[in-house]
Structures are given as structure tokens and as C-alpha cells.
Amino acid sequence: MPLTPNRDVFITCAVTGSGDTTSRSDKVPVTPAEIAAAAIEAAEAGAAIAHIHVRDPETGKGARDPKLYAEVVERIRDSGVDVVLNLTAGMGGDLVLGSTEAPFPPDPSGTDMVGATERLAHVAELLPEICTLDCGTMNFGEGDYVMTNTPAMLKAMARQIQALGVRPEIEVFDTGHLLLAQWLKAQGVIDDPVMIQLCMGIPWGAPDDIGTLKAIVDNVPRDWTFSAFSIGRNQLPYAALAVLAGGNLRVGLEDNLWLGKGELATNGALVTRAADIVRGMGSRLLTPAEVRANLKLERRW
Template sequence: MNTEVFITCAVTGVGATTERSELVPVTPPQIADAAVEAAQAGAAVVHIHVRDPETGGPSRDPVLFREVVERVRSTNVDVVLNLTAGMGGDLVLGGVESPLPPNPEGTDMAGATERLAHVAELRPEICTLDCGTMNFAEGDYVMTNTPSMLREMARQVQALGVRPEIEIFDTGNLVFAKQLVAEGLVDEPVLVQLCMGIPYGAPDDPTTLLALVQQMPPAWVFSAFAIGRMQLPYVALAALVGGNVRVGLEDNIWLERGVKATNGMLVERAVTILEAMNARVLGPAEVRERLRLTKA
């Protein structure tokens, strides 16, 4: 069991959660406020996406990222910033009989440099690296991250001095993560996020989680989370198997049956669970020391 745990709060994501909860932040001021709220509740790290302020849909506009980051940094609240770099790998095929050309609605494919433009400008302590391609949910959508794309993104992130958080959605992703490390494209300490229960990746059962954990080198630092109703049980499970935890409205909008959550509520509940397990919740300064981060 991990008795010194840090909490990451994924404050908004880009999914259709805005249609199910009015508490999901959409605009840059709302996202920044949610990040600060999460930090004040006990999150050492905030994972940030941005959304189109008009539609609430996905965006990777560097201007929106800049506003969120500047707002968070302008407060006196200390928190480690983790910006997504997962956008720009969205491929929606044209259908089962005519997959090409891709469907322009939902397809957003960009080069490595463009996908990392906001990271290069804002230099967060951490950015994500989605370490694989997968059938993500239903229909004709494919989350697309080829080996050559991932190698180039890893090179650029390394050159920027930003710590990549390697997102693992299934066992093959972990194999490729080890390859990136072996090729010298990811520096120690290696930081991993195990993303469980996302269709059609690794299921969120304990056996699968343990299989992934047991394949990781002991020196790697990892967190694990699950989506929906399994998010809060995974706070306990992740700590029990030696990891850190992630909560937030990106992955789950409910605190309990019939009660919609805020990011702060979910972090507070995670703190309660961990402290009831006699685990100590780490602050941002301790996370920076553990991960060898330079405060942005």
C-alpha cells in the first residue's frame, strides 16, 4: 500500500458531461476556478483540458489554455499544472462501407508540434502523452497515436523540460511506454497514469489493474483511476496497490447517488478515504520533489 499519496484532479475533460451536469466547468474562468477549488480541497496536481466557451465542445486552442494557466498562476494557491496533450489525435472514419475519407465532424488530426504548441508556450510541470491508439467508445471514432507520433512528441516534451505523464489505456500501451524509456525518450522518474474502465481499453476490475501494476518497473511513479461510479472506489484501490489517485469531473459527475459533484467535493471525498486508510495526502511541493519538477 502507498501511505504517501498525491491526488490529481481532472477538472473538465472534453466529453459530453456538460450535457449531464451544469457543474462541469466550460469557460477559461470556470476551469481556472475549478482548478483552484480542487487545489484548496487537497489536490496537488490539476489536469487541464479546455473547451470551446460557446459550445462546450473539445478545443486545443492555445489562447484558451493561456488564459486558464495565467489565471491559476495569478492566485496564491500552489498546485502542479498538468496540461493535456491528447488533443489532435481524433479520427472519425467515414463509415463501415466507406471509411475513407474520414468524417470531418469530429476528426481533428494535427502534427506533433501543433499538438504541443500550448505546452511549448506555457511550460507546465507536466503534460500528458497518450501512449497508444484505441477504439474509444462507440461508432467510428479512433483515438490515434502512432509510434512515430509518440516518439516525436516524447522528444519535444523532453527538450522542453516538461515531465510527461504517460497515459496507459491497455497492456500494449505499457509495452510501448517501456520502449520509449529504453530509447531514452522519457527521463526518470517515469510518471504513469493507468486509465481504467474506458471502453474499449483495460476494464476496471482489480485483476486487470494488478496485472498492469505488476508489469511496471518498481521505480516508476503511477496513479490509477476509473470512470463513473468506480471513480471513488478506485481511490482506495489505487492506494492499496501502491499508486496515487485521480478524481474529477472529467471522469465522473456524481458524488453519490442523486448528488452531483463539484471538483472540490470529489477531492474532499478522496482525502477522506485516504486519511481513513491512514495514508498521508501529499502537497504540491512534495510532489515536485518526488517527480523532480521545476515549479512553473
């Protein structure tokens, strides 16, 4: 692969996620008001796209209540700050087996398995420009948890997303997920231009070494748009690596809590640092309007 840095780059900020990070940083937004404010802060720092999960305001745990999404989206849209909205559709595919000796019935305290339509209820109601499609099933950390996304489920979700006129961002966690994404495209349920996110360094997925990233990027179709990120301490180095590989980048508190050693980050600070990296490499940041034009996104507000 020749070195072909991306000269026109967009930043996605994943502002909160659904993991157990609130106990490790008081900077992680929890309430709809906090999540909306974090997205606005990220946009003002240079992020063209805000990737949004919601959390239960009482417990801080990940949630998929459409009312919570509606409040976040309304606050962002009412703010007057322009940012492309990317709502997760990854919730509702969580399977926690009972135990290694008795896997069934599943553990009800962590299992949340619902159908395609329910997983997309907030997307159908709010019509963001983008929503995610987690392209594959994988072990995700320790214990008996499995992130569950069967080919049939993904095809059904992709078809519904397509009918809504929303652009799916296909989340690729491992090498085979790229092949699954290509299969979905061949099934006619994903329209051009195809948008994917390379999610690196997540336990039991693709490691975040340069060789693995290169292997995946070498197999991304040339007319697809890709972003890449790594979790944890390699998030900011990956801002440079993604640009060098010809892609776009993602930062944010969903994936990394630290700006530097001993220094907790905010979403705005992570975007500011990433934007400085992009500009320092001789590339420029795309605006939300430019991202909409390039990806043929429909803004309906």
C-alpha cells in the same frame, strides 16, 4: 504482489476533460474562468495536481486553442494557490472514419488530426510542470471514432516534451500501452523519474476489475511512479484501490459526474471525498511542493 499500500499519496484532479458531459451536469466547467476556478477549488480541497483540458466557451466542446490554455494557466498562477499544472496533450489525435462501407475520406465534423508540434503548442508556450502523453491507439466508445497515437507520433512528441523540460504523464489505457511506454523509455525520449496514469474502465480499454489492475501494476517498473483511476461509479472506490496497490489516484469531473446516487458532484467535493479516503486508510496527502521534489518537476513561474 504483496499488499504494499502507498503511505504518501498525491491526488490529481481532472477538472473538465473534453467529452460530452456538459449536457449531463451544469457543474462541469466550460469557460477558462470556470476551469481555473475548478482547479483552484480542487487544490484547496487537497489535490496536488490539476489536470486541465479546455473547451470552446461558446459550444462547450473540447478545444486545443493555446489562447484558452493561456487564460486558464494565467488565472491559476495569479491566484496564489499552489498546484502542479498538468496540461493535456491528447487533443489533435481524433480520427472519425467516414462510414463502415466508405471509411475514407474521414468525417470532417469529428476528425482533428495534427502534427506533433501543433499538439504541443500550448505546452511549449506555457511550460507546465507536466503534460500528458496518451500511450497508444484504441477504439474509444461507439461508432467510427479512433483515438490515434502511432509509435512514431508518440516518439516525436516525447522527444519535444523532453527538450522543453516538461515531465510527461504517460496515459496507459490498456495492457499493451505499458509495453509501449517501456519502449519509449528505452528509446531515450523519456527521462527519470517516469510517471504514468492507469486509465481503467474506459470502453474497449482495460476493464476496471481488480485482477486487471493487479496484472498491470505487477508489470510497472519498481522505480516508476503510477496513479490510477476508473471512470463513472467506480471512481471513488478506485481511490482506495489505487492506494492499496501502492499508487496515487485521480478523481474529477472529466471521469465521473456523481458524488453519490442522484447527487451531482463538483471537483472540490470529489477531491474532499478522496482525501478523506486516503487519510482514513492511514496515508497522508503530499503537497504540491513535495510532488515537485519527488518527481523532479521544474516550476517556472
